[in-house]
Amino acid sequence: xxxxxxxxxxxxxxxxxxxxxxxxxxxxxxxxxxxxxxxxxxxxxxxxxxxxxxxxxxxxxxxxxxxxxxxxxxxxxxxxxxxxxxxxxxxxxxxxxxxxxxxxxxxxxxxxxxxxxxxxxxxxxxxxxxxxxxxxxxxxxxxxxxxxxxxxxxxxxxxxxxxxxxxxxxxxxxxxxxxxxxxxxxxxxxxxxxxxxxxxxxxxxxxxxxxxxxxxxxxxxxxxxxxxxxxxxxxxxxxxxxxxxxxxxxxxxxxxxxxxxxxxxxxxxxxxxxxxxxxxxxxxxxxxxxxxxxxxxxxxx
Amino acid sequence: xxxxxxxxxxxxxxxxxxxxxxxxxxxxxxxxxxxxxxxxxxxxxxxxxxxxxxxxxxxxxxxxxxxxxxxxxxxxxxxxxxxxxxxxxxxxxxxxxxxxxxxxxxxxxxxxxxxxxxxxxxxxxxxxxxxxxxxxxxxxxxxxxxxxxxxxxxxxxxxxxxxxxxxxxxxxxxxxxxxxxxxxxxxxxxxxxxxxxxxxxxxxxxxxxxxxxxx
Numbered sequence: 001x002x003x004x005x006x007x008x009x010x011x012x013x014x015x016x017x018x019x020x021x022x023x024x025x026x027x028x029x030x031x032x033x034x035x036x037x038x039x040x041x042x043x044x045x046x047x048x049x050x051x052x053x054x055x056x057x058x059x060x061x062x063x064x065x066x067x068x069x070x071x072x073x074x075x076x077x078x079x080x081x082x083x084x085x086x087x088x089x090x091x092x093x094x095x096x097x098x099x100x101x102x103x104x105x106x107x108x109x110x111x112x113x114x115x116x117x118x119x120x121x122x123x124x125x126x127x128x129x130x131x132x133x134x135x136x137x138x139x140x141x142x143x144x145x146x147x148x149x150x151x152x153x154x155x156x157x158x159x160x161x162x163x164x165x166x167x168x169x170x171x172x173x174x175x176x177x178x179x180x181x182x183x184x185x186x187x188x189x190x191x192x193x194x195x196x197x198x199x200x201x202x203x204x205x206x207x208x209x210x211x212x213x214x215x216x217x218x219x220x221x222x223x224x225x226x227x228x229x230x231x232x233x234x235x236x237x238x239x240x241x242x243x244x245x246x247x248x249x250x251x252x253x254x255x256x257x258x259x260x261x262x263x264x265x266x267x268x269x270x271x272x273x274x275x276x277x278x279x280x281x282x283x284x285x286x287x288x289x290x291x292x293x294x295x296x297x298x299x300x301x
Numbered sequence: 302x303x304x305x306x307x308x309x310x311x312x313x314x315x316x317x318x319x320x321x322x323x324x325x326x327x328x329x330x331x332x333x334x335x336x337x338x339x340x341x342x343x344x345x346x347x348x349x350x351x352x353x354x355x356x357x358x359x360x361x362x363x364x365x366x367x368x369x370x371x372x373x374x375x376x377x378x379x380x381x382x383x384x385x386x387x388x389x390x391x392x393x394x395x396x397x398x399x400x401x402x403x404x405x406x407x408x409x410x411x412x413x414x415x416x417x418x419x420x421x422x423x424x425x426x427x428x429x430x431x432x433x434x435x436x437x438x439x440x441x442x443x444x445x446x447x448x449x450x451x452x453x454x455x456x457x458x459x460x461x462x463x464x465x466x467x468x469x470x471x472x473x474x475x476x477x478x479x480x481x482x483x484x485x486x487x488x489x490x491x492x493x494x495x496x497x498x499x500x501x502x503x504x505x506x507x508x509x510x511x512x513x514x515x516x
Binding site for chain 1: 344345346347348351357358361362363365366373374377451456457458459461462468472476483487490491495498499
């Protein structure tokens with residue numbers, strides 16, 4: 001921790017104080033958690049006067065013995081992954097196209113692409129989904145995929161552009177002097193390197209994309225959250241919390257797994273990076289420091 | 302175009318709804334974020350652990366899920382201060398870890414040599430923090446914080462899907478009412494969003510350039 005350099009080596013007094021803070025902090029946190037669990041576990045009286053069993057009562061969890069429940073939840077998760085997968089693949093393509101247009105030599109291409117990119121980056125994904133759904137009547141799946149691909153493609157495009165502009169100019173000159181066309185130089189020499197430096201940001205953006213698929217719930221795609229809600233409606237409100245917990249756990253499992261992969265990649269590729277950004281695992285979610293990229297927007301969700 | 306002009310008052314009201322959501326949950330997230338960031342770099346391990354778990358948990362939960370919890374499960378638990386406060390609560394909770402991470406990366410981003418130099422000329426801990434570390438950290442933190450706010454602006458649209466009246470809800474309502482002018486309505490609403498996000502982005506870019514020169 002860099003903070004340690006701020007203090008002297010703690011003496012007996014400081015050490016006692018830090019132990020005290022630790023104890024008080026632990027007690028406060030444990031007490032808070034205990035209160036939360038007790039409240040959740042306690043019986044509850046509804047406005048109508050009926051008593052509901054606590055959240056950890058077996059009667060709220062018995063449906064999970066049924067394989068059918070798990071099968072529909074699995075289907076919901078698969079739908080989520082199907083949308084995320086298609087959108088991720090398309091977002092990469094869109095990102096390459098965007099960065100290609102954004103670095104074009106002619107301003108006739110560069111300026112409109114820049115405007116378009118700002119437009120896509122500044123708009124809520126949800127609004128884009130609604131747009132695709134209502135205007136192109138694509139169906140909910142493709143509405144979600146299109147919106148996610150365009151939005152995340154715009155951000156990946158900016159990241160790639162920053163990666164390209166961070167390359168030494170000799171790279172491009174060497175390619176051109178070998179007789180490659182400008183396009184070939186870009187694809188054979190510049191893009192591979194930009195991809196490599198920007199890989200952590202790109203993977204972090206894919207985590208964002210996976211999380212954003214839950215927006216498709218709002219336009220009516222039956223992904224994981226929607227499946228959980230449908231099941232709640234089918235089995236009754238007493239299971240609302242159980243389904244919420246299970247859905248939450250499934251999302252966390254998927255996202256934490258991807259975040260973990262992102263962290264490994266960012267450690268592997270940024271070993272030569274400056275201490276300023278790379279020192280910190282959060283750099284992959286808030287990568288504002290890398291080459292002046294505006295990809296801090298990756299933090300969107 | 303007539304669809305926009307006819308419903309302009311409604312759109313302005315929706316825009317104000319978005320703005321107020323942004324301001325309230327932005328302030329809330331800033332407050333919680335500062336506390337969490339403080340816990341994250343505090344010398345007491347339990348506080349650090351709590352802050353880490355809080356950050357990782359909320360950062361990896363989709364916003365839709367957080368708002369779903371606030372809008373449907375909290376009322377079920379007899380906690381119902383109205384949908385608007387619930388929406389603010391959800392957005393605040395969801396945004397706070399991003400604020401905390403931005404603040405922390407700013408403090409981590411100050412070169413170690415700075416602190417060493419400050420200590421070697423005999424500044425105390427308080428002086429080091431006040432004179433050397435925090436001014437640099439704050440300056441570095443402004444652009445990512447603005448990016449968090451831009452993200453929050455767009456995220457308010459999700460709150461609109463859960464019973465709060467703001468731009469997205471207005472878009473949906475107007476598009477349903479005027480099926481003939483869907484494109485105009487949606488583009489009009491998009492323009493309102495860009496009215497917030499684009500200027501914020503420009504400010505972030507400008508501050509970032511200034512900071513870059515200083516390094």
